[in-house]
Amino acid sequence: MYQLYYSPGACSMAIHIVLNELGIPFEGIKVNLQAGENRKPEFLKINPRGMVPVLVEDGVTIREGAAMLIHLMEKHSSPLLPKNEPARTKALEWLMFANATLHPAYGRGFFLLKNVTDKAALEPLFKVNVAIINKLWEEVDTQLANNRYIAGNQMTSADILITVIANWGAHFPLAPTLGKNAQRLFAEVSALPSFQKALKDEGVEYKIAA
Numbered sequence: 001m002y003q004l005y006y007s008p009g010a011c012s013m014a015i016h017i018v019l020n021e022l023g024i025p026f027e028g029i030k031v032n033l034q035a036g037e038n039r040k041p042e043f044l045k046i047n048p049r050g051m052v053p054v055l056v057e058d059g060v061t062i063r064e065g066a067a068m069l070i071h072l073m074e075k076h077s078s079p080l081l082p083k084n085e086p087a088r089t090k091a092l093e094w095l096m097f098a099n100a101t102l103h104p105a106y107g108r109g110f111f112l113l114k115n116v117t118d119k120a121a122l123e124p125l126f127k128v129n130v131a132i133i134n135k136l137w138e139e140v141d142t143q144l145a146n147n148r149y150i151a152g153n154q155m156t157s158a159d160i161l162i163t164v165i166a167n168w169g170a171h172f173p174l175a176p177t178l179g180k181n182a183q184r185l186f187a188e189v190s191a192l193p194s195f196q197k198a199l200k201d202e203g204v205e206y207k208i209a210a
Contacts, residue, residue: 002026005046005054007033008202009168011103012053014161015068016202020194021160022076028201066099069157080157091151094143094158098165105133106168113172126174133169133176141179149185163189170207183209 002019004026006012010033019026031037031052038050047054047063054061055068062068070092073081082088109129116122140150140162149155150162163186169176178186187209189195199206 003029003056005029005031005043005052005056006202007031007038007052009164009204010052011065011099011161011164013198013202013204014157014164015053015055015065015072016198017160017164017192017194018069018072018078018080018157020197021080021192022072022078024072024076030202065161066095069095069161073157078157080155080160082154082156087152087154091156091158094150095156095161098158098161102133102136102162102165105129105136106165109133109172110168126172130172130174130176137176137178137182141181144179144181144185155189159185159189160195163195166208167204167206178208 002024004012004015004019006016006028008030016028031043033052037043038047038052044050046056046061049063051063053065053068054063055071056062062071070081072078077083080091082091109126112122112125112129116125143150147153149159151158166178166182166186169178190199190206190209195206198204
């Protein structure tokens with residue numbers, strides 16, 4: 001059985017949702033980041049980086065979210081990763097955009113909130129960071145103007161991860177601007193039974209599509 005180490009609402013939720021989509025039983029192990037559980041020796045033995053998600057399968061540990069998604073989709077032949085080209089390459093490109101471009105942009109926002117305690121200093125820094133995030137959402141909205149989903153007309157794991165990340169803006173003092181096409185995607189993807197089950201199991205409210 002799979003073991004998924006997760007933090008509620010974090011990028012680990014995308015793995016949770018995909019496992020639900022695949023109908024695969026797994027053990028969810030909650031890691032309270034606010035309480036510093038990710039820095040305890042027992043967790044650092046599992047992931048020395050002190051980060052979630054972590055996926056364990058028969059003693060094999062995967063510590064990168066995109067790698068987990070690709071592994072699960074390939075092993076279980078999921079349509080969330082197309083097999084044929086050019087659809088496969090496009091799906092992988094947008095998955096990497098979500099994982100390596102959009103995710104870090106939000107991560108910088110959380111870093112500022114945690115480390116800049118002077119409100120007067122925080123405001124201009126945060127505005128700059130949100131402006132960067134807004135540019136990324138403009139790109140997403142443009143892509144969705146002619147496609148139902150981010151990589152085309154078939155849903156992929158990139159849509160799931162992007163929809164998870166979008167909800168993080170609810171924690172920001174200055175919310176990112178989300179276009180109508182992006183909001184359409186979030187409403188559709190967040191309504192999936194697999195997504196709703198993950199929200200319920202993790203105790204998370206999805207605010208962006210409300």
